[in-house]
Amino acid sequence: MADLFSSDAPPTANSQRPLADRLRPAALAEVIGQDAVLGPSAPLGAMLSTGRLSSMVLWGPPGVGKTTIARLLASETDLHFVQISAIFSGVAELRKVFAAAAERHRSGGGTLLFVDEIHRFNKAQQDSFLPHMEDGSIVLVGATTENPSFELNAALLSRAQVMVLSRLEDDALSDLAARAEALTEKVLPLSSDARRALIEMADGDGRALLNLIEAVQSWALAEPLDTAGLSARLARRAAQYDKSGDAHYNLISALHKSVRGSDPDAALYWYARMLEGGEDPRYLARRLTRMAVEDIALADPQAQTICLGAWDTFERLGSPEGELALAQAVIYLALAPKSNAGYVAYKAARVAAKKTGSAPPPKHILNAPTGLMKDQGYGSGYAYDHDAEDGFSGQNYFPDGMERPGFYQPVERGFERDLAKRLEYFERLRAKRAQS
Missing domain, CATH: 3.40.50.300 (P-loop containing nucleotide triphosphate hydrolases)
Known part of the structure; x- marks a missing residue:
């Protein structure tokens, strides 16, 4: 068995070149993946x-x-x-x-x-x-x-x-490993499971795989290594992750969309990938809080509190214990009812505010601390809601002449179901007050 995995032949000048250089394709048709x-x-x-x-x-x-x-x-x-x-x-x-x-x-x-x-x-x-x-x-x-x-x-x-260009899939990396074995005339001294583990260690990087193969082929082994033996001798390639680069934005996008898509397992996976890449947990805490505000909002008002509590727990415990609190927030957010109704309403209100420019509030809801302001009609006709029937006056609070918009449209999920009922209740009262 030893003859299969090692060679006593003296190294040639060509064999001293790195394997990645010796295996470089000679034509575009030979490029893998x-x-x-x-x-x-x-x-x-x-x-x-x-x-x-x-x-x-x-x-x-x-x-x-x-x-x-x-x-x-x-x-x-x-x-x-x-x-x-x-x-x-x-x-x-x-x-x-x-x-x-x-x-x-x-x-x-x-x-x-x-x-x-x-x-x-x-x-x-x-x-x-x-x-x-x-x-x-x-x-x-x-x-x-x-x-x-x-x-x-x-x-x-x-x-x-x-x-x-795409990261190399496992099939392409397997083909590359086979080419390396054919060129060097050395079969990798690995079990089938260990061979798959070696492919995974390369993480889509062909050059990294060839460097790993070169290391493995340099070992003088009497028997093939299993996965545990391989892992003991080789360090897994660090995952590609640049905290200020493209991978950073791709992974936070994947985490955000997994939460929005109510998939706690996928959300945890991308959360873990970012931590493994060295991401600052405080950045993740901030983004999780943003998800609670943007994608869950009033469908589950507790979500924001959960995120702020997890953030505070991390600050108190530090890493790695505090990261568990953030992981629990990830799970909670993924399973919470979703609504962007508040976000949509906020953006619509900003658009309306820009269009109406400097239109003043109606005079009946303005304070009148001076006699001149009273003479101008400030505060005239204001109905104090606590004195009104049902505690609701139904007065107009938009600028005079502005058509009443309907910015906030709650969804039939979570706590917003209750808010939708409240909106309907006040709309009925408003219509009733308008008729009286």
């Missing part, structure tokens, strides 16, 4: 079939082949490949690249300029690409893990297509 972009009828495939390549931005998580695709695009279109990183490059280097590309263009050649982490360039640096894209001296291929809509300026995006 990106058929939605590279397939014959997909955006890049269709573009290549015409023999013309336009500028683009490759947007996707780490380890899905952005650099490899850019290199292969240059190869398959006979363009000179130039690679720079927005992290390390400045204005001086950009000028050299542009000058060399212009000279190449005058000689009848073309340049594919690959800019890694293009979102790190500021607006002025991004704008510097525009004239060279327009005169054809460069085909720009930018790579980013961040949402281009937020990180790249409109002028650049208007001249480049955005190609969305």
